[in-house]
Amino acid sequence: MFKITSEEGNARTGTLKLNNREVETPFFMPVVTKGAAKFINNKELKQVGSDAIICNGFILSVKPGLNVLRKMGGIHKFINYDGVIFTDSGGFQMYSDKLLIKTTDDGIHFKEPFHGSKLLITPEKDMDMQHTIGSDVAMCLDDMPIYGSDKKRIQESVLKTIAWAKRCKDHHDKIKDKQWLFGIIQGGTYPDLREFCARAIAALDFDGYAFGGLAIGEPSEDTFKAVEAAIKFVPKEKPRYLMGVGTPDLILEAVSMGVDCFDSRYPTMTARNGTMFTWKGQINIDKKEFELDEKPIDSSCECFTCKNFTRAYLHHLTRLNEPTGHTLKSIHNVFWMQEFMRRIRESIKQKKFEEFKKEFLEKFN
Numbered sequence: 085m086f087k088i089t090s091e092e093g094n095a096r097t098g099t100l101k102l103n104n105r106e107v108e109t110p111f112f113m114p115v116v117t118k119g120a121a122k123f124i125n126n127k128e129l130k131q132v133g134s135d136a137i138i139c140n141g142f143i144l145s146v147k148p149g150l151n152v153l154r155k156m157g158g159i160h161k162f163i164n165y166d167g168v169i170f171t172d173s174g175g176f177q178m179y180s181d182k183l184l185i186k187t188t189d190d191g192i193h194f195k196e197p198f199h200g201s202k203l204l205i206t207p208e209k210d211m212d213m214q215h216t217i218g219s220d221v222a223m224c225l226d227d228m229p230i231y232g233s234d235k236k237r238i239q240e241s242v243l244k245t246i247a248w249a250k251r252c253k254d255h256h257d258k259i260k261d262k263q264w265l266f267g268i269i270q271g272g273t274y275p276d277l278r279e280f281c282a283r284a285i286a287a288l289d290f291d292g293y294a295f296g297g298l299a300i301g302e303p304s305e306d307t308f309k310a311v312e313a314a315i316k317f318v319p320k321e322k323p324r325y326l327m328g329v330g331t332p333d334l335i336l337e338a339v340s341m342g343v344d345c346f347d348s349r350y351p352t353m354t355a356r357n358g359t360m361f362t363w364k365g366q367i368n369i370d371k372k373e374f375e376l377d378e379k380p381i382d383s384s385c386e387c388f389t390c391k392n393f394t395r396a397y398l399h400h401l402t403r404l405n406e407p408t409g410h411t412l413k414s415i416h417n418v419f420w421m422q423e424f425m426r427r428i429r430e431s432i433k434q435k436k437f438e439e440f441k442k443e444f445l446e447k448f449n
Contacts, residue, residue, distance in 0.1 A: 085264075086292070086323050090433045094342040097429045100136075100323055102220040103262050105168045107135040109323065110339050112330065112425050113170060113347040114418055118143055119163045122352050123410040124418060126165040132387065132415060133422030135167045138347045141214045141222070142174020142205065146196050150216045158218025170266075170347070171219035172327075173210050173226065187227055187244065207251035215259050223294065224252040226268040231301040238272040241297075245270045246284045253288050264291035266325060272297060273306040275313035282314035293318045294325040299334070299348075308337055315341055332361070332424055332448055336441045339428055351421045355413035358402045361420040365448050369413070374399040387419035388412075 086109075088098040098109045114121050114129055117140040121129060129137060139159060148162075156162040159169055185193040191206035205213075207225045214222035227244035229237050249267050256265045267290035271277035285293065295314060298307045311326065318324055323344045329335060330348020338346070351361070358370035362382040367374075369381070380390035381398065389398075389412040401409025431440035 086321070088321070092432050092435050092437045093340065095339050095432050095437045096342060096344070097432045098323075098344065100168065100344075102168055102264060105135075105166070105220060107168050108429055109344040110335075110425060110428060111136055111345050112335070112421050113138045113345065114352065115347055115349040116163070116165075118147070119159070121418075122349075122356065122414065123407065124352065124414040126163050128415060129418065130165065130167055132419035133426070134418060136170065136345070137165065137167060138170040138172060139163075139217075139219065140174050141171035141210070141217055141219070143197075144171070144217055145174075145213045146198055150213065153217050160218065168221070169219045170221040171214045171217055171223065173214070173223050174205070189244070189247070191225065191248070192227075207248040208255045211252055211255045211259065211265075215256075215261065215263060219263065221264045221266060221292070222256070223266050224249045224268050224290075226270055226296055228270065228297045229272060233272065235272070235274060235277075238270070238274060238277055241270050241272075242277050242281045246281060249285055249288055249290075253290065266290055266292040266294050266323075268294045268296040268327075269314050269318075270297045271310065271314070273302050273310050275309055278310045278313040279317060282317040286317050286319060290322070292323040292325060294327050295343075296327045298326065299328040304334060304337075307334070308341065311338065311341055311343070315343070330421075332421075333445060335424075336428070336444065339432075340437070340441065351417040352414045355417040356410050358413070360398075360413060361417050361424075363447065369395060369398050370402050371399075381416050382420070385416065385420060385423075387416050389416040389419075 085101045088096050090097040100107050100109055113136045114134050116137045153162055183194045191204050193204050196203050210225040225248050227241040229241045267285040269281045269285050271281045295311050298310055325345045326338045326343045328348055329346050330350030335346055358368050360367050360369050360381045363384060374395040377395035379395055382390055398409055431437040
């Protein structure tokens with residue numbers, strides 16, 4: 085169900101097949117937290133080449149609720165998306181300063197965001213929740229320390245993450261369906277803790293492995309030291325997922341280390357703020373220099389926005405904060421990101437990835 089097809093150094097391409105759905109690796113997942121991305125609908129996501137997305141299992145379990153999703157036949161039918169769907173455990177939201185009460189060996193105690201009621205999410209409840217939602221890939225419940233936590237706190241999180249991963253795996257194995265389960269490796273920016281956690285999580289034999297708790301404020305060199313310390317202990321034949329990374333430069337570096345999948349709100353978030361991706365670098369469409377610019381965002385781009393609208397028009401919509409502008413800009417950025425991933429895959433197949441990486445970064449930066 086995961087097959088590596090080409091390699092150049094540690095970079096690799098492959099195919100991930102799940103429940104009659106297929107996505108080529110490495111791939112990028114737009115964030116569809118509540119079952120919808122911001123200003124771009126799920127059919128448009130598929131049209132621009134997004135063959136996989138990630139939703140937030142915890143948020144969906146509260147609204148619309150598990151009963152609704154069960155009666156509607158699961159997440160794919162409910163949101164009308166026929167690609168691969170990952171669900172996160174929701175740990176990131178639970179660790180909000182406004183929501184988190186405490187963590188114990190049992191699980192995470194927190195206030196749910198809509199009504200403020202107190203909840204306890206255990207590894208077993210989390211697995212049942214994601215199974216009911218019906219995603220193709222579920223993520224383990226993990227203990228994610230906030231950036232800046234001291235080493236003692238991160239050591240505690242590693243031990244909880246490992247213990248919870250085992251409970252997730254044991255419970256998920258009892259369900260026995262076609263949903264995959266990914267283990268998550270924590271350890272902050274400490275290479276020794278990353279190695280320790282990676283060894284323990286890999287020993288549990290998950291369907292895939294994720295590097296969590298990164299890209300949350302630390303310098304990029306620390307991000308990749310953490311990944312480097314862990315990835316060598318993750319089975320090569322299993323897919324590897326760097327959570328929360330969505331900038332092109334970081335994706336390229338991670339691909340060169342052997343990472344297969346990514347997710348981030350970065351393309352849509354920056355689009356709403358006026359930052360557009362082009363093959364010559366990023367531009368801010370809000371700047372006055374684009375007020376009379378008749379060119380598309382990127383003359384080599386084949387997206388709907390670039391085929392039909394000028395920079396001047398998008399500048400106008402951005403200045404007015406028009407929702408239509410946010411949609412058109414989001415379509416472009418997500419399309420561009422998927423084209424970027426396609427070019428990465430092609431460069432690896434042609435044994436030209438390092439050349440592509442060098443040339444791209446010289447222009448983009």
